[in-house]
Amino acid sequence: MFYKTYFRQFTILLFLIFTVKIYKKQLINMRIKRLLSKENEAIANADVNLDLLNPLIEKYKNKKGNIIPLLQGTQTMFGYIPKAAFEKIANETGLKISDMYGVATFYSQFRLNPVGKHVIKVCHGTACHVQNAGSITDSLKEALKVNDGGTTEDGLFTLESVACLGCCSLAPVMMIGDNTYGKLTSTQSVKVIKEIRLKENN
Amino acid sequence: MKNIQVIVGLGSCGIAAGANKVYDKILALKTLDKLNFDLKKTSCIGMCFREPLVEIIDEDGSYLYGNIDENKAVDLIEYHVKNGEPIKELVVKSDLFETPDKNFFEGQVKIALRNCGMIDPEKVEEYEARGGYKALRMIADMKIPQTEIIQKMIDSGLRGRGGGGFSTGMKWKFANANKSNEKYIICNADEGDPGAFMDRSLLEGDPHAVIEGMIIGAYTIGATAGVIYCRAEYPLAIKRLNIALEQARKKGFLGKNILGIEGFNLDIYVKEGAGAFVCGEETALIASVEGERGMPRKRPPFPAESGLWRKPTNINNVETFANVPWIIYNGSQEYAKYGTEKSKGTKVFALTGKINNGGLVEVPMGITIKEIIYKLGGGIQGGKKFKAVQLGGPSGGCIPEYLSNTIVDYDSVNATGAIMGSGGMVVMDETTCMVDMARFFLDFTQKESCGKCTFCRIGTKRMLEILTRITEGEGRESDVATLEELAYQIKDSSLCGLGQTAPNPVLTTLKYFKDEFVAHILEKKCPAKSCKKLLTYEVHKKNCTGCTVCAKNCPVNAIEGERKQLHFIKQDICIKCGVCFTKCKFNAITLS
Ligand SMILES: Cc1cc2nc3c(=O)[nH]c(=O)nc-3n(C[C@H](O)[C@H](O)[C@H](O)COP(=O)(O)O)c2cc1C
Ligand code: SF4
Ligand code: SF4
Ligand code: FES
Numbered sequence: 001m002f003y004k005t006y007f008r009q010f011t012i013l014l015f016l017i018f019t020v021k022i023y024k025k026q027l028i029n030m031r032i033k034r035l036l037s038k039e040n041e042a043i044a045n046a047d048v049n050l051d052l053l054n055p056l057i058e059k060y061k062n063k064k065g066n067i068i069p070l071l072q073g074t075q076t077m078f079g080y081i082p083k084a085a086f087e088k089i090a091n092e093t094g095l096k097i098s099d100m101y102g103v104a105t106f107y108s109q110f111r112l113n114p115v116g117k118h119v120i121k122v123c124h125g126t127a128c129h130v131q132n133a134g135s136i137t138d139s140l141k142e143a144l145k146v147n148d149g150g151t152t153e154d155g156l157f158t159l160e161s162v163a164c165l166g167c168c169s170l171a172p173v174m175m176i177g178d179n180t181y182g183k184l185t186s187t188q189s190v191k192v193i194k195e196i197r198l199k200e201n202n
Numbered sequence: 203m204k205n206i207q208v209i210v211g212l213g214s215c216g217i218a219a220g221a222n223k224v225y226d227k228i229l230a231l232k233t234l235d236k237l238n239f240d241l242k243k244t245s246c247i248g249m250c251f252r253e254p255l256v257e258i259i260d261e262d263g264s265y266l267y268g269n270i271d272e273n274k275a276v277d278l279i280e281y282h283v284k285n286g287e288p289i290k291e292l293v294v295k296s297d298l299f300e301t302p303d304k305n306f307f308e309g310q311v312k313i314a315l316r317n318c319g320m321i322d323p324e325k326v327e328e329y330e331a332r333g334g335y336k337a338l339r340m341i342a343d344m345k346i347p348q349t350e351i352i353q354k355m356i357d358s359g360l361r362g363r364g365g366g367g368f369s370t371g372m373k374w375k376f377a378n379a380n381k382s383n384e385k386y387i388i389c390n391a392d393e394g395d396p397g398a399f400m401d402r403s404l405l406e407g408d409p410h411a412v413i414e415g416m417i418i419g420a421y422t423i424g425a426t427a428g429v430i431y432c433r434a435e436y437p438l439a440i441k442r443l444n445i446a447l448e449q450a451r452k453k454g455f456l457g458k459n460i461l462g463i464e465g466f467n468l469d470i471y472v473k474e475g476a477g478a479f480v481c482g483e484e485t486a487l488i489a490s491v492e493g494e495r496g497m498p499r500k501r502p503p504f505p506a507e508s509g510l511w512r513k514p515t516n517i518n519n520v521e522t523f524a525n526v527p528w529i530i531y532n533g534s535q536e537y538a539k540y541g542t543e544k545s546k547g548t549k550v551f552a553l554t555g556k557i558n559n560g561g562l563v564e565v566p567m568g569i570t571i572k573e574i575i576y577k578l579g580g581g582i583q584g585g586k587k588f589k590a591v592q593l594g595g596p597s598g599g600c601i602p603e604y605l606s607n608t609i610v611d612y613d614s615v616n617a618t619g620a621i622m623g624s625g626g627m628v629v630m631d632e633t634t635c636m637v638d639m640a641r642f643f644l645d646f647t648q649k650e651s652c653g654k655c656t657f658c659r660i661g662t663k664r665m666l667e668i669l670t671r672i673t674e675g676e677g678r679e680s681d682v683a684t685l686e687e688l689a690y691q692i693k694d695s696s697l698c699g700l701g702q703t704a705p706n707p708v709l710t711t712l713k714y715f716k717d718e719f720v721a722h723i724l725e726k727k728c729p730a731k732s733c734k735k736l737l738t739y740e741v742h743k744k745n746c747t748g749c750t751v752c753a754k755n756c757p758v759n760a761i762e763g764e765r766k767q768l769h770f771i772k773q774d775i776c777i778k779c780g781v782c783f784t785k786c787k788f789n790a791i792t793l794s
Binding site: 064069071109130131134164165169173181 | 214215217219251253394399435474476490491492493496553555556560561592595626630634639642643646734757758777
């Protein structure tokens with residue numbers, strides 16, 4: 001009797017561990033974004049001046065279909081969408097936070113976390129994939145010591161994978177700020193990063 | 203020097219290759235030496251493989267120079283502009299003599315791309331000088347009734363270039379038939395297929411052609427407002443569209459009672475997408491314009507009945523619209539002269555991948571794939587063996603080498619299991635692993651699935667897991683059958699085109715390249731030597747001279763060894779990037 005309940009609990013535990021594992025794996029694979037944890041939030045919101053949002057809110061306040069332009073405007077201003085901005089927009093326009101959050105997490109353009117000074121967008125479209133874009137990302141990950149989507153400790157770089165920058169004939173391609181680098185090799189890509197870092201440190 | 207024009211190609215591809223620097227250099231030289239020639243800008247002419255491009259037109263004719271950097275720009279000004287001596291070695295196209303690249307243009311028929319690379323896209327006068335807005339003026343002057351335009355479009359045989367291939371005339375007929383005091387016309391410029399850039403080039407190179415097409419469409423269906431839904435990843439296209447729209451408003455092509463047509467009021471604005479492939483699907487696009495999550499809606503009701511804000515709406519692709527003014531002005535017979543029985547006219551393709559002349563081409567329907575790849579495209583890079591060509595992106599499939607005599611028209615391409623799609627043509631050679639390509643596309647659709655349908659959301663995920671495991675050497679014998687079963691179930695039970703077509707890349711590779719699946723699963727080998735987990739790089743004792751080139755180039759410092767001593771690769775650090783393999787001059791790095 002005793003053994004039986006013990007065994008049952010044990011299997012339930014095993015089951016739980018297993019599902020958590022699968023769930024974690026799914027999180028990595030899907031484009032799921034989360035708001036910042038409480039501690040990080042304070043840091044991230046510290047230098048956000050929400051008053052900057054006023055003209056934007058004024059412009060789109062009672063227009064239909066305004067969620068996307070509001071979020072795009074906010075992101076242009078801060079580089080990402082701070083939690084406090086969601087709250088302010090909701091209070092002043094009457095939009096629901098859940099609706100805005102739903103939109104923000106649906107589209108790959110929106111970021112809920114601050115990013116590095118330079119965002120490196122490595123193209124992983126078909127043409128770039130065929131021309132070995134994987135090796136560009138791999139060597140950048142190694143050189144910057146970050147994962148795909150991560151930001152370096154010094155806050156200088158964020159590494160991202162994107163689908164097609166529209167310069168497929170120059171594959172493989174990466175974009176940093178407004179500069180596009182074409183016909184890359186992994187060595188060249190690392191060199192570009194080193195040059196930017198050198199400039200920043202001087 | 204008076205009549206000399208110097209024109210720099212400033213499309214996104216040109217700029218990425220350094221065209222802005224070339225333009226600035228020429229401008230500096232012009233100001234410095236007070237030279238008296240016309241310096242102009244244009245967009246992409248399609249020869250992306252020769253960017254940056256500079257065209258010089260003198261009294262004798264035109265010379266298109268390729269691969270121009272700042273130094274060569276100085277030479278061009280010095281020799282050609284100042285002294286009237288063209289530098290023939292750098293010319294890639296000229297109407298005066300033959301060049302090695304002449305094949306790239308031979309066989310092309312430019313209708314949609316008629317002005318790309320020929321005009322400054324930011325100047326409406328240049329568009330008008332080449333016949334722009336004449337079609338619209340003709341409609342206004344001759345008071346051509348809407349039904350006649352619809353008939354013209356049906357007769358021309360133009361089918362939607364966004365992928366579906368539905369008759370544009372018929373679509374306009376349905377939208378026209380639904381009466382409402384508010385109607386919308388939308389231009390789909392979301393261009394989601396990764397590896398395709400036809401729409402970007404068109405919008406950057408000739409925005410007015412698309413706008414004129416939209417205005418004619420709006421007149422025909424009775425639309426009261428227009429939206430261009432453009433990817434945010436195309437900032438230059440958005441900028442040029444906005445400039446063009448402003449010019450069109452000033453000139454009275456947009457506004458109230460356009461060109462004197464009583465009651466024809468229209469304005470068009472650009473809506474930036476926010477990065478979701480599924481928003482290319484028309485009902486999802488409408489949801490996105492309405493500011494919501496871009497999830498497809500059930501059809502019927504079709505957008506022609508109830509679309510944007512529940513009003514009748516007509517959606518067409520960028521290239522479709524760009525063809526419209528030409529057809530109206532030149533007549534449907536003229537357009538239907540090109541093409542095959544059921545696919546009329548021309549189609550723009552973006553040639554990319556392992557091909558020598560990667561770029562943009564517009565060819566008449568009915569040309570064979572082989573002709574495009576070998577004649578226009580100049581064959582495969584590095585003289586390697588052509589393996590397959592991918593058409594239609596994540597919704598399409600690959601056509602193997604032995605079917606390369608297939609002609610491009612909707613029905614012939616469909617018969618192979620691929621689809622015509624929007625025009626991406628990615629060429630693959632013997633070093634491309636087809637199992638990995640199937641995995642790549644599934645990875646894409648799996649990430650982009652909106653999540654509404656269970657089979658699309660979870661089914662693509664399971665397929666991806668299986669494909670990933672095969673490329674990692676852990677495939678099981680039952681996997682092929684499971685993949686096929688999942689594929690048909692996903693096709694059957696998905697709401698929108700994304701899910702319905704997502705399994706296509708897998709099904710076509712299974713059909714034509716089953717041997718590669720078998721090699722991965724049974725022998726744990728990747729015949730194309732591309733799947734990393736199945737590869738190891740090693741230094742071959744006999745050939746290594748200790749030149750240190752590999753060690754210097756390794757991005758992760760995985761190679762150790764003293765100068766003139768045998769080198770070795772630390773397998774635990776190696777990321778299998780293959781740099782050492784390509785850099786070693788002595789064939790001392792082996793791949794197994
Ligand atoms: C998942 C998915 C993505 C699509 N992406 C695009 C796109 O990027 N551009 C486009 O013009 N059509 C796209 N389409 C096709 C559109 O739904 C629609 O058929 C097209 O815009 C109609 O224009 P046309 O008749 O001129 O081709 C897509 C369809 C699906 C199902
Ligand atoms: S098929 Fe996929 S993308 Fe299309 S509606 Fe269903 S879940 Fe969304
Ligand atoms: S394959 Fe790349 S990472 Fe591995 S040893 Fe060679 S250069 Fe270094
Ligand atoms: S696939 Fe990389 S730019 Fe298009």
